Amino acid sequence: MIFRRRAEPAASEQPERAAGYGLLASAVVALAPLVAGWPWWLTAALGLLFGWRFLMLRRGWPAPGGLLRVVLMVLLVALVWRQYGTIFGRDAGSGLLALMLALKFLELRRLRDYMIAVFLIYFLILVGFLYSQAPWLVLYLLAVFVATTATLVRLAVPGLRGRRATRLALVLLVQALPLMLAMHLLFPRLPGPLWGLPQDAYTGLTGLSEEMQPGSINELSQSDEIAFRAEFPGARPRPAELYWRALVLTRTDGRRWTRAPESVVQLRRAADSTALLYTLTLEPSNKPWLPALELPARVPAGARLRTSFVLEAPQPVRTRMLIEMSADTRHRLPDPDPGERAATLALPAVSARVAALARELHAGRSDAETARAALGHFREQDFYYTLTPPLLGDDPVDEFLFESRRGFCEHYAAAFVTLMRAAGIPARIVTGYQGGEYNPNGRYFIVRQSDAHAWAEVWLAGRGWTRADPTAAIAPERIEYGAEALRRLLAGGTRPGQLPAEGVRQALALGWLEGVQRQARLAFDAVQNGWQRWVLGYDLRRQRELLAAIGLGGLNAARLLGVLALIVALLFGAYLMVTRQRAPRLDPVQRAYRKFGRRLARVGLARAPHEGARDYAERSAAARPDLAAELRAISAEYLQLRYREHGDAQAFVRRVAGFRPRRRGVSRRRPGPPENSRR
DSSP states (O other): OOBOOOOOOOGGGSOOHHHHHHHHHHHHHHHGGGGGGSOHHHHHHHHHHHHHHHHHHHHOOOOBOHHHHHHHHHHHHHHHHHHHSSSOSHHHHHHHHHHHHHHHHTTOOSHHHHHHHHHHHHHHHHHHTTTOOOHHHHHHHHHHHHHHHHHHHHHHSTTOOHHHHHHHHHHHHHHHHHHHHHHHHHSOOOSSOSSOOOGGGGTTOOOOOSEEOTTHHHHHHTOOOEEEEEEOSSOOOOGGGOEEEEEEEOEESSSOEEOOOOOEEOOOSOOOTTOEEEEEEEOOOSSOEEOEESSBOOOOTTOEEETTSOEEOSSOOOSOEEEEEEEOTTOOOOOOOHHHHHHTTOOOOOOHHHHHHHHHHHTTOOHHHHHHHHHHHHHHTTOEEOSSOOOOOSOHHHHIIIIIOEEOHHHHHHHHHHHHHHTTOOEEEEEEEEOOEEETTTTEEEEEGGGEEEEEEEEETTTEEEEEOHHHHHOHHHHHHOHHHHHHHHHTTOOTTOSOHHHHHHHHOOOHHHHHHHHHHHHHHHHHHHHIIIIITOOHHHHHHHHHHTTOTTOOHHHHHHHHHHHHHHHHHHHHHHHSOOOOOOOHHHHHHHHHHHHHHHTTOOOOTTOOHHHHHHHHHHHOGGGHHHHHHHHHHHHIIIIIOOSOHHHHHHHHHTOOOOOTTOOSSOOOOOHHHHO
16 A cells, blocks of 8 residues: 555654654754755755655654655665766765655654664764865754754653753763863874765865866856965065966967976975975865975975976875975076977967067067067057956967957966967966965965966076066056955956056955955954864874874874873763762751661661651561650651651750660660679
C-alpha cells in the first residue's frame, strides 16, 4: 500500500511530539547554509519532504508505505546522478545525504529512528565546514549543535521542558570547551593533513589564469574575494609600490598571451640585509602561483623559482597558506639568453597601422625613450580607462589603438608590448596584483581578486628588465589609490587622469556612514584573519612557536602527548570536584536526629530508607520495650521542631546527646567486683 497506518509502537517507545518538532527544526536550520549551492529542484524536494513531515506531526497524516518510499529514494538518487554525474563528492554527496535525511523523517516512529536522525543531523553540521570555516558559520553551526543536542536530551528524558533541555545542552557544550581547547593547542600537529577534500570542493575558487586575452582580468576585477593578506613587520610600503608578481606571459598569437616554457632555477644570491620582509596569508585559489613582491629574495620551503623570477607551489593552492617572504627592490633580473630574447621579440603579423605607429615612436629614439614615448602616446591621445570595454574583433591591438581606445589594464599592456616588439625592443607581459587595502586594525594589506593587474616589462641595455605600466600613464589613480578607488571615480563620472591630486582626494572622501561601514568591515576582517591564523591555520610551526613561548619548546611528540594526558586528567578531576554530589547542609535539629538514628543502628535498629520518624519510633519501641518511652519522646519532639517549628531545639540536642542505648543483655551499670571479693 502507498499509504497505510501501521501498528503504533508502545507508548514508552513513542517520542513526544515536541521532540519531533525540535528535530525537524534542527534539520532545517542545519541545511540552511548549504542551500545556496544546490540546484533549485533539490531545495524544492527538501521543502516538500520536510513539509510532509510537518503535516504528519500537525494533522496526523499517515506515513507513506514502504513501496512509495523506495520509489522516492530511487527517483531522488537518479536526479542527483543526472545533476552531478556521480553520487560522490562534496556537492553530490551532501545533497544526497540531505535528501536521505528528509526521507528518513517520513518513517520516524520509534525512539531508535529519532536517534538515527539526530546523528545524521550531526553529520550534516560537519558537512557545512566543507564549504566554509568562517567564524560566523562556526557560531551558527554551534547554535544548531546546541538545538540538536537539546532535542536529544528531550528524547532521553521524556517530559523535560524545552528551555531546561536547551540549558542542559549549553552546559554540556561549555563543559567540553576546556578539553576542546587543550586538544586543539597541544595535540601534536602532523606535517600534512590526514584527509583531503573531494575534487569538486575547489570548483568555485577564483585566481589568475595562465593565459590572458581581452576581458580575462576584467572578470577578476568584478570579484571582491580575497586573494591574500600581506603583513609587514617593519615600515610598510606605499600602495603604488606593491606590484605582486605572479606570471610572465611571453607567447602570443595576436589575441591570446600565454606562458613560455621555463625551467626551475636556484636563487644564487644571498638575501640582502636590507630586503623587505613580509608574511603572506594566501587564500585557496586552485592555482599554483605564489604572488611575490618584485623581486623575491627568498624561495619559501617547497616552492619553485622559475626563470622569469616567478614563484609557484608544487601543487595547486587548495588550503590557506602562511608564507614568510622577502623582496629585494634593488635587484634586477638577469639579461635574457638568446632563446629568451628571441621569444620576447616574436610577434605575429601586425597591421600596417600598428607597424607605422611603432616606427614613428622609435624614430631617432633610444629604447628607453621609445618606451616613454609609447606611454606618453597613451597619456596624451584620446584613450580612456574603463571597466566595461567594447568587444574587439580578430585584431584586438589594432582596433584598440586606432578605433575603440577604451580598455582595461590587459588592453594597454598587450598594446604596449606589441608596439615595443614591433619596434625591435624585447618586451613581455606580467600579470599579478597591484596595490591592496590597508587594514589598520591588524596592520596588514588586503589584496582582493579585484586588484588583479597586468603590466609590461621591457629589456633596456644597461638596466635589464624594466617595469613599464601603461595603466599608470592613463589612470594613475588606479596605482596610487587602488582598484576600488578607481571604480568609485568611474561610478561618479570622473575620468581618470583628469583631476589634480587634491581633487582626487576630495572625490574619494567617504561620508560619515560610509566611513563607519568601512571601519566595521575592516574590524570584521581583522577578526576573521585572527581566526584563520590561530584556529584554521594553527599548524606545526605555530604550535612550536606557542610551546616555545610557554617554555615547552623542547618537548617531542611523545612527551607532548604525556603533557596533554596530564592536562586532560586534571580537567576531569576538576570536573568531578565541581559536579560531585555534596551532602546537604543540615540544621542542628537534623544533625541531632541523624545522630539518634546512628546510635539506634549500632544496637541493631537501623532506619529503613522509606521509613518516617513516627513509624521508625514505633518499630524500634516494639523491638526494645525498655527504650520505648525515650524513643517515642525524642521522635515526637523531633516532629514538633521539624514540621510545626516550635519547641526548644537546644534541649532536643542535649536530650539526643544523652541518649546512649545498649544492646540487650548488656547492663548499663559499670561492672563491680565479684561477690566473694566483698566478703
